[in-house]
Amino acid sequence: MQFKALTAALALGVMPAATIAETYNVTVAAGHPPVFRWVRMISEQFIPTVQAELEGTGHSMNFSEQFGGSIAGVGEELEAVEAGLAEIGTCQSLFDPAKLAVQNVSYYTPFVSADVRQVATTVDALHDDNADMLRAYADNGVVYIGAPIGIDDYLLMTNFPVDSLDDLDGRKIAAPGAAINWLSGTGAVGVAGNLTTYYNEIKTGVYDGVLVFASAALPGKLYEVAPYITKFGLGAQYAGSLCANEAWYDSLPDAVKAAMDKGADAAMAWYHDDLESFVDIALTQMDEAGATITEATPEMRQTWAANMDNAAKTWAEQLDAQGRPASNILSDYMDAMRAAGATPLRDWDKE
Known part of the structure; x- marks a missing residue:
């Protein structure tokens, strides 16, 4: 019965999404060079975690890392992602205050805390609890992925x-x-x-x-x-996070989105562990x-x-x-x- 159903689906030009294996070519943009930790977290944690999570799903991702302003300067990453020049980028609210205005809340509140992990995780949690935080991304054709970029004291x-x-x-x-x-x-x-x-x-x-x-x-x-x-x-402070082109992200299967969520969580943990030990x-x-x-x-x-x-x-x-x-x-x-x-x-x- 399953074979007959699949044959019928193919005859109609319809293929069940769960059975389609696909390789995605993904460009990741950052205006800063990889000497900076928030760029290194992409190469060292986000990408390998995503690829590991996709094993066994039938899907895979090939990443092209475009850092140091090769396709977008500092503060231009969101626009590059929005325009589809990159599928993923470091959307830096600090340097894109017009489009990501509400994300800059910590930069308007100095002398609050030197605890970088607490600041970053607090702003990350606001994206879960406050629709107005996510609206800032949706209004600009991008999606918040996570991996908040915390900045030490x-x-x-x-x-x-x-x-x-x-x-x-x-x-x-x-x-x-x-x-x-x-x-x-x-x-x-x-x-x-x-x-x-x-x-x-x-x-x-x-x-x-x-x-x-x-x-x-x-x-x-x-x-x-x-x-x-x-x-x-x-x-x-909180300075930004990873974001994705909305249309591209919405077209992804759930397994790929889940892998990206895992990648963002791994990048966040690695980033702040490494940062705290380095200060x-x-x-x-x-x-x-x-x-x-x-x-x-x-x-x-x-x-x-x-x-x-x-x-x-x-x-x-x-x-x-x-x-x-x-x-x-x-x-x-x-x-x-x-x-x-x-x-x-x-x-x-x-x-």
């Missing part, structure tokens, strides 16, 4: 010593995306930048320092041009290379936080007016972080 790295906040007055400090808001109230002049340009622009005097994190500062050799490292506890190593190696590392006093931290504009409130209200309820997301994020044990220097959602 931000540091201030400068080419001059910082003994007090007064030392920042008039200094040009680069920061990525919404992190420029953190400089409000310090007297510093915020300049937009990213990891691919920091070294040369500090070296050539475009700016005097950067807000950056240890795990990227070491491989980027920023200690060579900005040897004064001040630990202010500005906070760990202390990075600080130690920069110290050994001649950097001067100091810890800001509690008074300096409190003064910085107190003088900062509440950009989170302004950000949320502006998005609310556009029909994107960021105030709810801001509250949900802050509540989740406080419930997890975080003690923010300011309760950005309650002011």
Whole structure:
């Protein structure tokens, strides 16, 4: 009976989906080069896990890794995936704030927590619980896969010593995306930048320092041009995740989607395990290379936080007016972080 049913289906040009074996050619895009951990997690965990999960399903995937801006620059990955130039990419909310605005909630709430895994998993969970988080992807023709990119606690790295906040007055400090808001109230002049340009622009005097994190500062050799490292506890952050072209993803069999979910979970675990073990190593190696590392006093931290504009409130209200309820997301994020044990220097959602 099964043979007759299959023969009839073939005669009608219909093949049961579960019986069709297919090989998928998949391009993965990242604007950053593979020296960075969030790109390496694709090669070292996501891809091999997906391929392992597909064994025995009759399906397979061949991956073409297009990193370092080969088909999409930093902040252009979502557009490349949306246009179908790549099936999967690192959709970086930090560098695509117009399209992934609500995903930037942690970057509008500094001084909340240095626990990078908690920040990343909290934002990842918001995608499960809050339809407005997923809407940001659907509105742009992509699908959230997971593998959140957590960023370790931000540091201030400068080419001059910082003994007090007064030392920042008039200094040009680069920061990525919404992190420029953190400089409000310090007297510093915020300049937009990213990891691919920091070294040369500090070296050539475009700016005097950067807000950056240890795990990227070491491989980027920023200690060579900005040897004064001040630990202010500005906070760990969520910067993006893997996303897929919506039409392509929707066409995949459930077994392939399940394999990608497993790949994203494996990448998330590997990424944060590796990151957490590396942060202390990075600080130690920069110290050994001649950097001067100091810890800001509690008074300096409190003064910085107190003088900062509440950009989170302004950000949320502006998005609310556009029909994107960021105030709810801001509250949900802050509540989740406080419930997890975080003690923010300011309760950005309650002011």
